[in-house]
Amino acid sequence: MISTLIIIFFERRLREGTKIVLGIESTAHTFGVGIVSSDGRILANENKVYRPSKGGIHPREAAQHHSRVAPEILRTSISKAGVSLSELDGIAFSVGPGLGPCLRTGATIARTLALSLNKPLIAVNHGVAHIEIGRLVTGCRDPVVLYVAGGNTLVAAFNAGRYRIFGETLDIAAGNCLDTFGIKAGIGPMPMPEVVAEKAKSFVQLPYAVKGMDVSFSGLLTAALLKLKQGVALEDVCYGLTETVYSMLTEVTERAVAYTAKNEILVVGGLARSKRLKGMLDIMARERGAKVYTIPDEYAGDNGAMIAWNGILHLMFGMVVDVEDSRIKPRMRIDETEVRWFR
């Protein structure tokens, strides 16, 4: 044990210029701290998820949760990583998009750390961080990205210096649609709708809304809830709903793959954990000669490691911010960030 630690220590010192960044994630439910080194090793990834006792997320309560758990998470991540605060080369945080109160909590902690330790402050785009951790851990190079989560649904690919959005939701996110349905139906959020769907006996048709490469889920959610009210069996509605949502996502991803002629598909975000979605994408990809890379569950949802890793990439290209310019951006888009490190 001790010898391993010594080896790790020397390895780190031998590699001139290896950087270590601490990243703080706090855009929505999750408060997370990750510590990552510039050679791509994830030294720590500690996350705690706020779970409301009933209903959906309450921004202020989530923020209170985050400030309550922050000290403990920071402590464990630092001890797990086996680094001292002085060894850090930068402090990264999610600057957006997300819920204001949650973002502010993470940002405040990051600013405090950066100022008191005298380290560079790095403002990371949460959406871009999802993509970059996906590229790091799956090893894909230039994918069409399907980013599906509770708050975000989009299809993007790298072009001319940024991740460009090819398609996105016109209203609510795919994850939000499934979570809200599950909660209102009394079974709870994902993965429950997908679990219950496995017992379905017949397929219920629901509105399928694809416009070009964009998708829309709010009408689908209303229609699914209506079916339930009309007495259609819960498992059948779950089946119809999940099948329809995933088919729509697979269709727009396929369109982006056809349009960009790229042969890699990367799925990131909380909904990347869905087995059925992965299954559909696999079938589609096989027919197109493309390959699907799904992020491991640990890094699918929001997590600190992705912010730390994207912080490293920012740091290597001098993309740091002054505290005065580190205001949160709740409605930030992924194409707002220049992806200088892409290659």
Added chain:
Amino acid sequence: MGEPTAIIRLGAEATIYALNWNGMELIAKRRVPKSYRHPLLDKEIRMQRTVSEARIISEAKKYGVACPVIILVDLEDATIYMQRIRGIEARDIIGNLNQEDLSKLARRVGVLTGMLHNGGIAHGDLTLSNVIVDEQMNPYLVDFGLATFTKDIEEFAVDIHLLDRSLQSTHYNVKDGFMQCFLEGYRTVMGDMLNDVLKKVKDIESRGRYVEREMRKR
């Protein structure tokens, strides 16, 4: 119908075959079953889109929009047989055009789009892949698979927004010039309606879901 000779395009949702029918060059656009989708859902989507596309193309023709002539619709097989338009996709040539040709093409695409909208049709997937350009640089609109009959200015604005974004994601450097000429052409048909449509485009963008927010940050 005649023997399909070759697959000329493998699109995201349809396969396009070339075939010869009594000396006439045709294409067959077949919406292929998607094995990832539930069979019921799949059949419904394919049939519904086939009917809608055929109906809209014939309607668009009435308003003089340059687009293929429909010959036959085979609903069971989700296939439309139509005139073959010889040319290249706009996305494959606009990077190689000189300023004058680019402006001319953009203006013509604007006119076509204006005629379509004026006739109460929104294309629904107006990207550069769906504009075919012939040797004389005449553009044709194809792939009406997601088109709708509508008088809703918002739907027209979505078309313009989609075109803008397709340029943004693949032809970033010529985008502004192209869009300017496109709108000139569009105005010749739509007249003052242009302003209403543009207002809607801005509206859509300001909802925070579209395009670069940087431009209007300050």
